[in-house]
Amino acid sequence: EAQVTQNPRYLITVTGKKLTVTCSQNMNHEYMSWYRQDPGLGLRQIYYSMNVEVTDKGDVPEGYKVSRKEKRNFPLILESPSPNQTSLYFCASSLGPYSNQPQHFGDGTRLSIL
Amino acid sequence: AQKVTQAQTEISVVEKEDVTLDCVYETRDTTYYLFWYKQPPSGELVFLIRRNSFDEQNEISGRYSWNFQKSTSSFNFTITASQVVDSAVYFCALSEAIKASGDDKIIFGKGTRLHILP
Numbered sequence: 001e002a003q004v005t006q007n008p009r010y011l012i013t014v015t016g017k018k019l020t021v022t023c024s025q026n027m028n029h030e031y032m033s034w035y036r037q038d039p040g041l042g043l044r045q046i047y048y049s050m051n052v053e054v055t056d057k058g059d060v061p062e063g064y065k066v067s068r069k070e071k072r073n074f075p076l077i078l079e080s081p082s083p084n085q086t087s088l089y090f091c092a093s094s095l096g097p098y099s100n101q102p103q104h105f106g107d108g109t110r111l112s113i114l
Numbered sequence: 115a116q117k118v119t120q121a122q123t124e125i126s127v128v129e130k131e132d133v134t135l136d137c138v139y140e141t142r143d144t145t146y147y148l149f150w151y152k153q154p155p156s157g158e159l160v161f162l163i164r165r166n167s168f169d170e171q172n173e174i175s176g177r178y179s180w181n182f183q184k185s186t187s188s189f190n191f192t193i194t195a196s197q198v199v200d201s202a203v204y205f206c207a208l209s210e211a212i213k214a215s216g217d218d219k220i221i222f223g224k225g226t227r228l229h230i231l232p
């Protein structure tokens with residue numbers, strides 16, 4: 001089954017404790033992206049990647065890191081999480097190296113930073 | 115700069131009524147793509163439609179229809195004879211194909227929460 005898999009689905013942690021949210025897709029998609037969803041703010045793009053070893057900042061990259069060492073994986077790293085990063089996070093992938101194709105989303109990861 | 119505005123934060127209609135969700139966008143590019151996504155109460159994000167800037171034909175898919183008007187920079191979404199299962203948050207999104215700025219971001223609107231009342 002074609003899918004984007006995020007882990008964990010839920011995480012409660014404390015300020016400053018490094019965490020990684022994994023994202024993997026099995027569709028051989030080139031474009032991958034991370035979003036955060038906050039009430040009243042909609043979906044905002046954090047980082048995106050057009051292909052292996054190519055990553056770029058979205059609109060809200062502060063406090064996040066990503067890597068794209070393999071085509072299928074695009075982990076989101078919070079080196080020193082803070083409470084303002086409490087949010088619902090979505091990973092997505094799409095066919096082709098550009099953003100002009102429909103996004104396939106993971107089920108989301110709800111992060112709470114205390 | 116890219117911008118997507120969904121001015122309707124929340125809409126409630128009674129089942130079987132028609133409802134239109136508005137989406138207004140801003141872009142400097144002549145080639146761009148517009149999308150609509152649905153997020154039902156279960157939380158997943160589901161792709162509904164993609165439209166490129168050169169295709170102004172309106173599209174109909176069952177009870178759903180989309181009206182793309184470049185003259186007003188709008189890409190509105192209408193649900194005809196609404197049903198309770200249409201209750202969801204709907205997002206409009208924009209991607210610019212010619213990356214003059216060098217980036218390849220996707221910009222989403224803030225979403226419209228639609229309540230279909232039985």
